[in-house]
Amino acid sequence: MSVPEKGYEGELHYQYDSVSKGNTGSVGLTLGENNLALRLEGTKRYQSDYKQPEPLHQGETSRLAGSYQDNQSANIGVSWLFDDGYIGIGYGEQHRRYGLPGHTHFHDHEDDHHHHAPIRPPLIGHHHHNHNHEYPDEQHQHGIPYIVMDSKRWDLRGEKNNPFTGIESIRFSAVRTDYHHDEKEGNEVSTSFKNKGDELRLTFTHQPIWGWHGVIGGQFNQRDFSAQGEEAYVPSTKTKNHSLFLLEEYQLGDFRYELGFRQEWQSLLNRETQKNNKQSASSISAGLAWNFTQDYFLNLSLSHTKRLPVAEELYANGVHAASRTIEKGDPNLTAEAANNIDIGITKVTGDIQFNMSAYYNRINNYIYGQFTGTELNNGYRSLQYVQNDAQFKGIEGNIDYYYNQDSLIGISGDYVRANLLHNKGNIPRIPAYRLSTYIKHSFTENVIGQIRIDHFGKQNKTADYETSTEAYNTVSLGSEYIGYLDNTDYTLYAKINNIFDVKGKDSTSYIKDEMYLPGRNIILGATLTF
Structure with missing residues (x-):
């Protein structure tokens, strides 16, 4: 955050979308004098159930019941800037209420999405209260579950430049989060989740040593998780994680060399059994960037990284309705070890x-939920967390051709293939390949337009318990007008996504068989900065 030259600056934004009859508004304001700056922001978003191209099942409406959301958030931050650094403090709150579409009951009640990590509002964020919305009748008539979530976050950050010989800067941050959500049907709470977290981070940027310039640092994280209710499928746990890391860079002519190292220690206490799972992991990486001719860069990176198992993988034991599964963890799981090569131009x-x-x-030792072969009522499947070797391979890229100073045509795409080794099948929830082409044109200094065509491929490389998704194409149009009034800039924009109202499913979704992606969507918006 910097101090505005004129003492203040801000922005206003509003957007409407037709597919969910959604309204989003936000405001931001920065005030400052001398070395002090104050930042305030607030956002309010309400979207009703979105409209699908057609109902998934006969007799249903095209509105996806339970896909509504009502979000409010706010943050305040203050920074003191001095000649060789700054210190800032911030506080933020976020309040959300949203439905869980595509879910059915298991026994008496329903579970949620995977909301066991804390929601983290930004340092300077959003907030606004309005509880007068009438939520969709389907929520009560058909028992569609929904989430009521509250999150609070405190931030302290600072930087000191040239604190002593050999060190260019010191940076520190301290963050505390307090997250809570209730899973409800009607007015009854079925399950409550709480997650309190602390994070401390300290880094030193050192001056070059034999040509190597970089950062050394440490980080501490603590997570206190608890759940109560019918579908608390993970026991109360306390996770402590601390690490040391080093990132170095060396420039030699047209070559830039990079090295990285991280050592991590984790303890994960199961409060119900009082058993403490302690593990450690080491990761190392090396990279090369070569400016081999004018305007061209070749990048190569190699890494060996480890990932420690999380509480859900170790201790899960119950219903997880977001994935329609009955999950069983394994406290004997060990760290994943990944060897990666990445090359780009x-x-x-x-x-x-x-x-x-x-x-x-x-x-x-890739960790995943293996189907046990047992299917229970309402389509729930039994999964056991296990470890097997796996591989991920893929390509991605984009090419833009500027055929004059006002216009460009481009193509982009990505593809990933992920499977277990030794003929043990495919990894679930992997995205289909995507190919896109787009044209952008500046009609005047103020008016810009774009057309985009996206092709999403068929995904039939699925896990045993998954269904495939079909290929589909979407066409979108957009235009914006940029204007200026004295010390105020404004932008007016309009978009039409999925013009031809094409049906599509998301291969990465847990509930892809219960919903289509949104249909045709007209978006109108305006942004004002001053």
């Missing part, structure tokens, strides 16, 4: 610009 100037890369990731 980039051109950053000229009439033709592009960025393309390919990667291969081999993971030993």
Whole structure:
């Protein structure tokens, strides 16, 4: 955050979307004098059940019951800036109420999405209260579950430049989050989740040593999780994680070399059994960037990383309705070990610009939920967390051609293939390949337009208990007008997404068989900065 030259600056934004009859408004204001700056922000968003291209099942409406959301958030932050650094403090709140579409009962009640990590509002965020909305009748008539969530966050951050010989800067941050949500049907709470977290981070940027310039630091995280109710499928746990890391860079002519190292220690206490799972992990990486000719860069990175298992994978034991599964953890799981290679080429100037890369990731002891072969009522499947070797490989990129100073045509795409080794099947919830083409044109200094066509491929490389998703295409149009009034800038924009109201499903969704993605959507908005 910086102190505004004129003592204040701000922005206003409003957006309407037709597919959910949604309204979003936000305001931000920065005030400052001398070395002090104050930042205030607030956002309010309400969207009703969105409209699908057609009902998924006969006799239903095209509105996806339970897809509504009502969000309010707010933050305040104060920073003191001095010649060689700053210190700032912030506080934020977030309040949400949203439905859980596509879910059915298991026994008497329903579960939620995977909301066991704390929601983290930004340092300077949003807030606004309005509880006068009438929520969709389907919520009560058909017992659609919904979430009522509250989150609070405190931040303290600072930086000191040139504190002593050999050190260019010191940075620190301290964050505390307090997260709570209730899963409800009607006015009754079925399950409550609480998550309190603390994070401390300290880094030192050192001056070059034999040409190497970089950062050394440490981080501490603590997570206190608890759940009560019919579908508290993970026991109360306390996780402590601390780590040390080093990132270094060396420039030699057209070559830039990078090295990284991280050592991590974790203890995860199951409060019900009082058993403490303690593990550690080491990760290392190396990279090379080569400016081999004008405007062209070749990038290569190699890494060996480890990921420690989380509480859900170790201790889950019950219904997880977000994925329609009965999950069983394994306290004997060990760290995943991944070996990754990533290579890419980039051109950053000229009439033709592009960025393309390919990667291969081999993971030993990959953790996933294995289908046990048992299906229970309402389509719930039994999963056991196990470990097997796996591989991920993919490509992604984009190419833009500027055929004059006002226009460009581009293509982009990505593809990933993920499977278990030794003929043990596919990894679930992997995105289908995507190919896109777009044209952008500046009609005047103030008016810009764009057309975009997206092709989403068929995904039939699925896990045993998953269904495939069909390919589909969408066409979108957009335009914006940029204007100026004295010391005020404004932008007016209009978009039409999925013009032809095409049916599509998201292969990464837990509930892809219960819903279509949103249909045709007209978006109108305005932004004002002053």
